[in-house]
Amino acid sequence: MxxxxxxxxxxxxxxxxxxxxxxxxxxxxxxxxxxxxxxxxxxxxxxxxxxxxxxxxHPKVVKAIQEQAGKLLHCSNFYHIPQQIELAELLCTHSFGDRVFFCNSGVEANEAAIKLARKYSYENHGKERNEVITAVASFHGRTLAGISATGQDKVKEGFAPMLPGFKHVPFGDFEAMRAAVGPNTCAIMLEPVQGEGGVNIPPAGYLQSIRELCDENNLLLIFDEVQVGCGRTGSLFAYQQEGVEPDIMTLAKALAGGPPIGAMISREKHAGALGPGTHGSTFGGNPLLASAALAAMKVYLEDxxxxxxxxxxxxxxxxxxxxxxxxxxxxxxxxxxxxxxxxxxxxxxxxxxxxxxxxxxxxxxxxxxxxxxxxxxxxxxxxxxxxxxxxxxxxxxxxxx
CATH class of the missing domain: 3.90.1150.10 (Aspartate Aminotransferase, domain 1)
Structure with a gap:
């Protein structure tokens, strides 16, 4: 054998x-x-x-892990973590964002994004405004909120009832998206390129039109870049090829070049809605994983x-x-x-x-x-x-x- x-x-x-x-x-x-x-x-x-x-x-990622493992593996987020701070600075410098929440995976980053969108809307537009529109064939993870947001029936089978507050429209169909927006809508959540859904590319101008729709209706635009971020499409982030910026972006998968880390990046205007006690992650952005991600990000940017x-x-x-x-x-x-x-x-x-x-x-x-x-x-x-x-x-x- x-x-x-x-x-x-x-x-x-x-x-x-x-x-x-x-x-x-x-x-x-x-x-x-x-x-x-x-x-x-x-x-x-x-x-x-x-x-x-x-x-x-990758040797630079391996070296960063080895060096950090001999110094400090984990430290509570009750305290300030230098490697996490430096990583957040780097992500914000090279994106639209101002603040970063760290977690462990893509679905956790998406959960954080959904919570932020709902909490911000709750505080600024009323408690009934909590609906998130996503796309058919999308994939946003396998927690209950993740599969509720996902536009694929196969991932939902056997797990009903789904969490309320999600609506799905065909990817790339702007008129369907416009028609779906209602008084309870708080955010639109899209992958700039759908990965699990079959590598689907949006039509020219589609994401720009979605950005304008969000601005017209005071909606938050969330880009799930868990699969297509960190260089996968040829730019550091996929949205950078579209001439449009989101309000919230989620990352994970390749952020550390292998080790598990996720991130939600948001604008200062919205980030404050998740204050102390509203969200957290025990391991998110700990010294070991932040060091690996910091090394990987520098390779993406410099090599x-x-x-x-x-x-x-x-x-x-x-x-x-x-x-x-x-x-x-x-x-x-x-x-x-x-x-x-x-x-x-x-x-x-x-x-x-x-x-x-x-x-x-x-x-x-x-x-x-x-x-x-x-x-x-x-x-x-x-x-x-x-x-x-x-x-x-x-x-x-x-x-x-």
Whole structure:
């Protein structure tokens, strides 16, 4: 029996079965490559689901963790934490924001954003103004508030009743959004690019129109950049490519290049609504995680990562479009930077499994969209290796038709 199978059998016995896991037992990683416990190498175009934006074990992040681990692992947020303060300064300097609340994950950041929007509206517009409009096919996390906000029925099944105060409209349909706004609406919450929903890009001018709609109706605009922030689209934050700024933005996934940390960034005008005692997080922004995030942010800003994302993103998209021209089951290639979706007219799940067997990690979302979110440090040679594996799989599927 292989080492992998031994671990899999143990895991199936005691670990909660909340994931449909693939038969890969991770051991270590370096750059864009992941190794299993049997020594097999995998070219990682999933990157921990857009978490390892700097690749596996980036040396500057590892060094920051090692140095901080020898000084102080955790300190209560009852006290001031220098690493957290420096990270907040950096995030605000390079965004629209003035204040940062730190937590542990994307859904926690989204919960904080929803609470802030409702509390601010409660204090300024009345207690009945608490409705948040989100988009069909959106994904905002798996807590009860997260799935209530999410515009996908499959994540809600079995967990009724949903929390009240959420409304969903088609992504990219401005007139539907305008019609949905009512006297109880307090905020609009959108992903600038939908990730889990199939890598959906908004129409030109859509987000600008949403910003104007919010301004006209005194609504808060929330951008969920949990998946597309931290360089994923080729700019530090996805909204920066749209000529529009939100009132609140949420981050997590790649913020620390691997370790778990989330953040909600807001304007000074709104931030005060969550005063002492209204919200909190035991581990949010603790010294260890803030140090890792601080190191990762400096790499994003100083080491050419964003430029590489734009360059290799264009290269990857062009290579995928060549496959689209060659294989008639490919419907569309879409994306920005290094979040790219390839929509098929057939289910993609088996292709993901075959890719795994051949040493390539990708995934499929909404059943028919292959999603490519490699580390932002990927190079063209590694993209070529991925394309070679993928085309081999496509050729076999074409023969079966």
């Amino acid at each position: 292989s080492k992998s199978q031994e671990w899999i059998d143990r895991g199936l016995t005691h670990v909660a079965a909340t994931y449909g896991r693939y038969p890969l037992v991770a051991d270590c990683g370096d750059g864009c490559w992941l190794l299993d416990v049997d020594g097999k190498r995998y070219l990682d175009f999933l990157a921990g689901v857009a978490v390892n934006n700097l690749g596996h074990c 050419g990562v964003l430029e590489n994302c734009r360059k290799t993103g264009d290269y990857l998209r062009a290579k995928l479009e060549e496959l689209q021209e060659k294989y008639d089951f490919v419907v569309e290639v879409r994306g920005r930077g290094l979040i790219i979706g390839m929509e098929l007219n057939i289910a993609g799940g088996e292709m993901v499994k075959t890719a795994l067997e051949r040493g390539l990690l990708i995934n499929c979302t909404v059943d028919k969209v292959l999603r490519f979110v490699p580390p932002l440090i990927i190079d063209t040679d590694e993209i070529d290796q991925m394309i070679e594996i993928l085309e081999g799989i496509f050729a076999e599927y074409q023969e079966k038709k």
